[in-house]
Amino acid sequence: MDRATYDVVVVGGGAAGLRAAIAAAEANPAASIAIVSKVYPMRSHTVSAEGGTAAVLRDYDSFDLHCFDTIKGSDYLADQDAVEFFVSKCPEEIVQLEHWGCPWSRDPDGRVSQRAFGGMSVKRTVFAADKVGFHILHALFQTTMKFDNIHRLDEFFVTDLIREGNAAAGVTALDMRGGELVRITSKAVVLATGGCGRIYEFTTNGFIKTGDGMALAYRAGVALKDMEFVQFHPTALPGTGILITEAARGEGGYLINKDGERFLKRYVPEKMELGPRDILSRSIMSEIREGRAFDGPYGHYIGLDLRHLGEGTINTKLPMVRELAEKYVGIDPVNELIPVRPGQHYIMGGVATNARGETSVPGLYAVGETACVSINGANRLGSNSLSECLVFGTSTGRAVAEYVRKKDWPSGAAAKEAVLAEEARIYDGFLKRERGSETVAGVRKEMQQLMERDVGIYRTEAGLREACARLVSLRERFAGIGIADKERVFNTELTTVLELDYMLEVATAIAHSALGREESRGAHSRTDFPKRDDARFLNHTLAFRADGAPRIEYLPVTITRWQPAARVY
Amino acid sequence: MAEREVVFRVHRYRPESDRGPTYQDYRVPIRDDTVVLDALNHIKDTLDPTLTFRWSCRMGICGSCGMNVNGTPVLTCGVFVKDLRGGVVTVDPMANFPVLKDLVVEFDDFMRKLQGVKPFLIRKEDAPLSAGEYRQTPEQVEAYRQQSMCINCMLCYSACPVYSRTDHFLGPAASAIAYRYIKDSRDEGADERLGRISTKTGIWECTFVGECSVVCPKDVDPAAAIQSLKVLASMRHMRRILMPKSASR
Amino acid sequence: MLPWKRPAGWWLRNPRYFLFQMREVGGVFAALYALVLLWQLREFSQGELAYATFLAFMGTPGMFVVNAVMFAFVLVHAITWFALIGKAQPVQLTKEPIPWQKAFAGNLVAWVGISVVVLYLIFGGL
Numbered sequence: 050m051d052r053a054t055y056d057v058v059v060v061g062g063g064a065a066g067l068r069a070a071i072a073a074a075e076a077n078p079a080a081s082i083a084i085v086s087k088v089y090p091m092r093s094h095t096v097s098a099e100g101g102t103a104a105v106l107r108d109y110d111s112f113d114l115h116c117f118d119t120i121k122g123s124d125y126l127a128d129q130d131a132v133e134f135f136v137s138k139c140p141e142e143i144v145q146l147e148h149w150g151c152p153w154s155r156d157p158d159g160r161v162s163q164r165a166f167g168g169m170s171v172k173r174t175v176f177a178a179d180k181v182g183f184h185i186l187h188a189l190f191q192t193t194m195k196f197d198n199i200h201r202l203d204e205f206f207v208t209d210l211i212r213e214g215n216a217a218a219g220v221t222a223l224d225m226r227g228g229e230l231v232r233i234t235s236k237a238v239v240l241a242t243g244g245c246g247r248i249y250e251f252t253t254n255g256f257i258k259t260g261d262g263m264a265l266a267y268r269a270g271v272a273l274k275d276m277e278f279v280q281f282h283p284t285a286l287p288g289t290g291i292l293i294t295e296a297a298r299g300e301g302g303y304l305i306n307k308d309g310e311r312f313l314k315r316y317v318p319e320k321m322e323l324g325p326r327d328i329l330s331r332s333i334m335s336e337i338r339e340g341r342a343f344d345g346p347y348g349h350y351i352g353l354d355l356r357h358l359g360e361g362t363i364n365t366k367l368p369m370v371r372e373l374a375e376k377y378v379g380i381d382p383v384n385e386l387i388p389v390r391p392g393q394h395y396i397m398g399g400v401a402t403n404a405r406g407e408t409s410v411p412g413l414y415a416v417g418e419t420a421c422v423s424i425n426g427a428n429r430l431g432s433n434s435l436s437e438c439l440v441f442g443t444s445t446g447r448a449v450a451e452y453v454r455k456k457d458w459p460s461g462a463a464a465k466e467a468v469l470a471e472e473a474r475i476y477d478g479f480l481k482r483e484r485g486s487e488t489v490a491g492v493r494k495e496m497q498q499l500m501e502r503d504v505g506i507y508r509t510e511a512g513l514r515e516a517c518a519r520l521v522s523l524r525e526r527f528a529g530i531g532i533a534d535k536e537r538v539f540n541t542e543l544t545t546v547l548e549l550d551y552m553l554e555v556a557t558a559i560a561h562s563a564l565g566r567e568e569s570r571g572a573h574s575r576t577d578f579p580k581r582d583d584a585r586f587l588n589h590t591l592a593f594r595a596d597g598a599p600r601i602e603y604l605p606v607t608i609t610r611w612q613p614a615a616r617v618y
Numbered sequence: 619m620a621e622r623e624v625v626f627r628v629h630r631y632r633p634e635s636d637r638g639p640t641y642q643d644y645r646v647p648i649r650d651d652t653v654v655l656d657a658l659n660h661i662k663d664t665l666d667p668t669l670t671f672r673w674s675c676r677m678g679i680c681g682s683c684g685m686n687v688n689g690t691p692v693l694t695c696g697v698f699v700k701d702l703r704g705g706v707v708t709v710d711p712m713a714n715f716p717v718l719k720d721l722v723v724e725f726d727d728f729m730r731k732l733q734g735v736k737p738f739l740i741r742k743e744d745a746p747l748s749a750g751e752y753r754q755t756p757e758q759v760e761a762y763r764q765q766s767m768c769i770n771c772m773l774c775y776s777a778c779p780v781y782s783r784t785d786h787f788l789g790p791a792a793s794a795i796a797y798r799y800i801k802d803s804r805d806e807g808a809d810e811r812l813g814r815i816s817t818k819t820g821i822w823e824c825t826f827v828g829e830c831s832v833v834c835p836k837d838v839d840p841a842a843a844i845q846s847l848k849v850l851a852s853m854r855h856m857r858r859i860l861m862p863k864s865a866s867r
Numbered sequence: 868m869l870p871w872k873r874p875a876g877w878w879l880r881n882p883r884y885f886l887f888q889m890r891e892v893g894g895v896f897a898a899l900y901a902l903v904l905l906w907q908l909r910e911f912s913q914g915e916l917a918y919a920t921f922l923a924f925m926g927t928p929g930m931f932v933v934n935a936v937m938f939a940f941v942l943v944h945a946i947t948w949f950a951l952i953g954k955a956q957p958v959q960l961t962k963e964p965i966p967w968q969k970a971f972a973g974n975l976v977a978w979v980g981i982s983v984v985v986l987y988l989i990f991g992g993l
Contacts, residue, residue, distance in 0.1 A: 088672075088674065089729075091681065092680045096675065096679050096680045097677060097679055145747055148747065148751075150739040150799070150804070152759055153759075155754055158753070158755075159755045187766075192738045194732070194733045194737060226724065228633075255675040255676070255680060288651065289676060372678075373677060538633050542670075631869050633869070717868065825891065829884065841955070845956060
């Protein structure tokens with residue numbers, strides 16, 4: 050069935066997708082934009098971002114300083130032209146969000162407040178208490194309701210890209226409520242499906258973060274760039290993986306080992322709790338390894354100490370931290386330490402794009418965590434990712450609006466073929482599979498444990514080779530997963546199988562990219578190659594899908610004004 | 619941590635084979651820190667993969683996992699099984715909405731109502747971005763902060779007896795969000811919004827049961843917001859009678 | 868798609884729903900009591916005999932029970948509304964609005980105080 054035709058299909062309704070949709074709708078009011086998401090947009094995982102979004106707004110700050118912090122944070126793997134563009138556009142995005150009603154926290158004089166954040170030299174992070182992602186998402190979502198040319202297809206699960214000639218021409222999707230496979234034809238497709246944290250066992254990411262957009266682009270022949278760089282956030286609640294925002298440290302919180310010591314003085318004496326995430330996560334792992342961590346039902350952890358901040362600051366600046374700690378671990382941070390340990394949080398890599406969101410396929414765009422421009426390089430600084438969604442959401446939305454102005458409508462022939470092929474693959478293939486020896490939960494769990502152990506914070510050649518080999522066998526076992534639910538309406542068993550399919554795709558790209566990079570840089574830490582190696586690896590990794598192992602290529606980093614130097618905090 | 623088994627009596631409805639709803643019992647191992655959502659995931663992953671429900675963030679902010687547990691609308695990620703009374707835990711889909719399947723309800727009705735209250739800043743003239751932010755003091759933010767916390771989880775609609783009787787009623791969350799924009803010092807759309815919601819199917823349908831505010835997981839207090847809206851709407855009405863000329867503002 | 872049906876007796880399943888229903892029903896009894904008052908005034912204006920007959924009728928056991936029931940519902944109505952006032956329109960004199968419990972207490976105190984004054988005016992002179 051044809052679910053109408055749109056100029057632009059945006060896959061995903063988080064900050065990047067919504068911002069791109071609004072930018073496209075504004076730039077080209079004649080264009081019809083469809084937001085196609087597997088969840089209602091306000092469920093998108095942007096909602097869980099807590100700490101803030103970076104922009105240079107004050108006299109004490111400068112674009113150059115924000116550039117430098119970002120580039121140094123990236124361990125010199127960011128493309129510096131992209132960073133310069135990004136930094137110059139952040140301030141207007143903050144003001145734009147403000148004009149759209151986002152309830153930023155304010156200074157007494159009525160200006161938008163800014164707080165300190167890890168790796169940022171000055172107070173640069175704009176915030177709305179500690180529910181920044183939530184407020185940004187709802188402000189953007191509610192603002193889309195102003196536009197007559199923005200349409201929503203809620204709870205449509207995208208299964209494939211439609212191509213006509215070489216160009217993108219829409220998507221096929223499961224209409225979860227209607228219980229049918231539909232084609233959504235368009236002149237252009239923007240992938241904004243966020244990250245892929247659910248590949249890992251212990252993650253701050255929601256259940257929906259399964260790398261859909263990355264896998265879709267990868268299958269269409271687009272390279273996944275820098276996938277070995279996976280960020281582990283230093284402070285997640287053991288057991289659940291619930292994120293405790295970096296703002297807790299930005300507002301002055303301490304990290305404490307079981308001896309009551311602020312152990313970061315041994316690792317990042319200059320920055321202490323405001324060091325970058327990759328280094329802090331490794332420091333915590335060192336404390337655990339050396340027996341200086343607390344022991345709990347979910348393994349070792351260290352303490353996040355907010356007690357000295359006082360109840361007032363906690364309530365006004367960190368209300369969600371208190372709410373989460375009280376509700377989910379039964380601890381009041383006013384009087385007690387919050388147990389935390391590092392957990393997967395973000396992936397620096399993604400679909401290879403330029404600053405306009407363009408990929409190597411005409412009419413196919415990617416933006417947000419799904420994409421890799423790259424401004425984050427080997428390690429993203431906290432509060433740059435929401436800004437990234439906004440800045441590149443805008444540039445991508447404008448670029449796609451321009452593209453569809455000149456582009457002819459697809460004939461639709463490819464779409465009809467695609468939907469037949471997908472019906473055969475999904476309804477005749479997956480849905481008819483009888484319950485076999487394998488379950489989706491079983492295979493998924495093994496992938497998650499494997500990635501956690503061998504492609505986690507520390508990596509070795511032996512471990513990575515093992516991971517690559519076992520991902521091949523997991524792919525074989527995936528073929529043996531049966532589906533018990535035969536109904537087409539809202540079949541979440543079917544969609545979790547399709548999600549696992551996407552995750553295995555992305556996990557393979559991550560493991561092979563990590564195996565190829567024989568150095569330690571940013572979040573990629575190889576114990577067998579503990580030093581950064583600029584001579585060999587001042588390059589982006591490009592992973593192309595191929596029969597068997599992915600094909601790995603390298604692309605030099607763009608350096609403008611900041612020569613690589615030692616990264617010391 | 620000690621484990622024990624708890625029986626979950628879960629609402630099942632398979633739209634392509636069932637004519638009506640049934641209940642199915644599952645025995646689930648429970649620890650002190652098991653939340654209801656964990657139990658449902660245990661059922662889905664190990665006992666019965668056909669059980670259907672929504673969830674994502676499991677930290678009480680995405681609003682996906684609202685259900686009626688032992689008759690009360692809750693976010694299932696935030697309710698510990700050990701805190702529930704009675705031997706059997708009954709899990710139903712949220713009330714007052716059509717059920718799509720098992721525990722999944724459809725609430726496009728709310729999405730239309732949300733759009734109807736114009737949930738965005740209305741300005742006579744948008745300032746250019748180059749002019750910078752609209753100034754707003756912390757006190758002015760505080761005026762609408764509480765109602766800006768709505769996560770659209772729909773628990774308030776599930777708890778509202780008025781909505782169950784008259785589904786044209788605007789309802790708690792949409793009203794609270796209207797109030798949030800009206801109280802925002804940057805907004806100039808109060809008159810337009812009040813005109814839209816001060817109707818029999820709008821705020822005046824509310825009989826102040828107050829249950830929406832009791833079940834709200836984010837302390838948005840939609841009940842109070844609606845009563846405040848009634849006061850604002852009445853004042854607007856009186857202004858229009860007494861000062862017909864200036865009231866158009 | 869399964870449409871939602873409200874179960875019969877829904878308001879008995881949750882004590883707060885039950886209290887809400889009692890509060891709403893209480894409004895009917897408050898109106899009835901107002902009618903009784905009007906009736907009383909009318910009889911009073913008809914002269915001493917008519918009023919004495921009215922009082923005698925009110926003193927019968929049946930009417931006593933009716934009055935007691937009306938009084939109970941009016942009490943429920945009044946007290947539940949006192950509890951709601953502070954929630955419906957939080958009073959804000961300082962930076963933080965007054966918690967509803969305090970508004971409730973204030974209303975109760977004022978109500979009891981005024982009732983005592985009224986009782987004194989009626990019976991105090993005797």
